[in-house]
Amino acid sequence: MSVRKRTWKAAEGVEKTAWVVNYTDQAGKRRLKTFDKKKAADDFDATVRNEVQAGIHTPDRASVTVGEAGDRWLASCESIGLERTTIDAYRSHLDLHIKPFLGARKLSQLTVPMITDFERKLRDGTETEKPRSAAMVKRVRADLGSLLANAQEEGLVARNVVREVRAKRRRGKERQAERRAKPKLRVGVDIPTPLEIRAIVGVLQGKWRPLFLTVIFTGLRASELRGLRWVNVDLAKRELHVRERADEYNQLGRPKSESGERSIPLPPVVVSALREWKLQCPKTELGLVFPSPVEDVEIIGRDYIVKRGLWPAHIAAGITKIGKDSNGKVTDVAKYPGLHSLRHFFASWCINRKVDGGLELPPKVVQERLGHSTIAMTLDIYGHLFPRHDDSEELAAAEKALLG
Known part of the structure; x- marks a missing residue:
């Protein structure tokens, strides 16, 4: 050389x-x-010199562009059977965020400063591209790292510069900044209060009563609720088993992670409601607990549950706020418009002290009931809701000992 x-x-x-x-x-x-x-x-x-010695050098002429590597990455994702919704998200990130900035670049030409500049342009925007949110920048960066990892496996590039960027950063500092930017969930703002849940339960009728009681007292995700089958509900043992979920294309499949498969105990009110509902529930080929009322569509839609069930229940219970309807008219709307708010309530119910009407479960059990992949995820989202000891008496004793 x-x-x-x-x-x-x-x-x-x-x-x-x-x-x-x-x-x-x-x-x-x-x-x-x-x-x-x-x-x-x-x-x-x-x-x-180092790359040739290690046998990992990729000359520019033998390299491909980021756009071409991205298409190969998506093909690889399809070949290993990833869910269509996951691949759709990857394709969206590739087409809308990665290709406009880096699509024509050769993989072998990518550098750490280039990736840093790419993130800055995503975050701040350019004359032709709008700024992306911090969360979107993080997701796109992760996808670019996966793209390069796939290219490495295929021998198309020697380095994964995205991994080098991550290695040089103080991950703790970055995580702290993300937490500061993301506000904590608040009871009465993001999480329904026990009184509000009582009011909603009081107005539930027909098929909506067993459906929403199930969500409130099991914390099922929307996809898990939509894919719930009677074969996974054991009313004799008062247990519900999460073994399947329905994606946006109405396809049943296993939960995304191993921790998503779990068993959740059912309180008497849910068992009673499900027993009554099982006698009335329309029979379907899949044996769904809450099938779709739409002809030729077996799996119920998320929008149908929210717009036909959740919002009317809020209005009937008086759990509303001032907002605008679909025509832009100012009116009363549901205070908690998303189905996930009921999952948040279930988490808070598991956490709350028994004297306050909760279950007072340990963090590890809460994690298992929610199906979180790690306890860190549970504590990041709900850690501030766990009860603190009252230190007032200890503080008074310490103050007296110090000051006399």
């Missing part, structure tokens, strides 16, 4: 200079790469 200076005269008679790196790759093929500045040539020479 060598770095040499090359000088020549252009057609207009002007003398020009460049720096050429001459090397042989791990396959024994001679390669040349030209740079405008000697420092850049020296840096490349040092890098390529």
